[in-house]
Amino acid sequence: GAVVSQHPSRVICKSGTSVKIECRSLDFQATTMFWYRQFPKQSLMLMATSNEGSKATYEQGVEKDKFLINHASLTLSTLTVTSAHPEDSSFYICSASGGQGKPEQYFGPGTRLTVT
Amino acid sequence: AQSVSQHNHHVILSEAASLELGCNYSYGGTVNLFWYVQYPGQHLQLLLKYFSGDPLVKGIKGFEAEFIKSKFSFNLRKPSVQWSDTAEYFCAASYGAGNKLTFGGGTRVLVKP
Numbered sequence: 097g098a099v100v101s102q103h104p105s106r107v108i109c110k111s112g113t114s115v116k117i118e119c120r121s122l123d124f125q126a127t128t129m130f131w132y133r134q135f136p137k138q139s140l141m142l143m144a145t146s147n148e149g150s151k152a153t154y155e156q157g158v159e160k161d162k163f164l165i166n167h168a169s170l171t172l173s174t175l176t177v178t179s180a181h182p183e184d185s186s187f188y189i190c191s192a193s194g195g196q197g198k199p200e201q202y203f204g205p206g207t208r209l210t211v212t
Numbered sequence: 213a214q215s216v217s218q219h220n221h222h223v224i225l226s227e228a229a230s231l232e233l234g235c236n237y238s239y240g241g242t243v244n245l246f247w248y249v250q251y252p253g254q255h256l257q258l259l260l261k262y263f264s265g266d267p268l269v270k271g272i273k274g275f276e277a278e279f280i281k282s283k284f285s286f287n288l289r290k291p292s293v294q295w296s297d298t299a300e301y302f303c304a305a306s307y308g309a310g311n312k313l314t315f316g317g318g319t320r321v322l323v324k325p
Binding site for chain 1: 244254
């Protein structure tokens, strides 16, 4: 099946620094990748949708300058949390799909971000 | 805005009991429906999906779901659960030609041995 990886799995950073999270589709070309945030004991909240080679589309209330998304290739998307603050601590999950006609999303294992 | 709701936040049951998890979605035209499972410490896995055709969908691990258009529902069922079914279950929907998923709030299922 389709495999999506994320790196790192856990990261601890100091307030004010930036953190980059990578999402890779290992065995298929992901024309679309999605970034979610999951708070403890809550559901997934979609942050943004990124299509390869174009700007990401952010959901309402998500600051695009704070959460920078790059989808430079069909197998890699990155999420950079800029100037992180403790309230950005969360579980970030990416998913990938093969695009139009292939609506299934395959999820990465997630990245636990802790901002101290 | 589209929404997906799951009726139960927590379900506790014994092994061999039957499981049914409710899911309702808001109307939005063409809809694709999914059930995902998240085992403790693991990532989301697709259990089953409905795009069109037979409204009774069979998935992995003995799960099935029934799409009832008139009720905007897509309930998940398993006739006899096992301890290994302990997990969180998420219903999700995508609307139209887009792939964007709207998730329900999730249901935590605890199966007691």
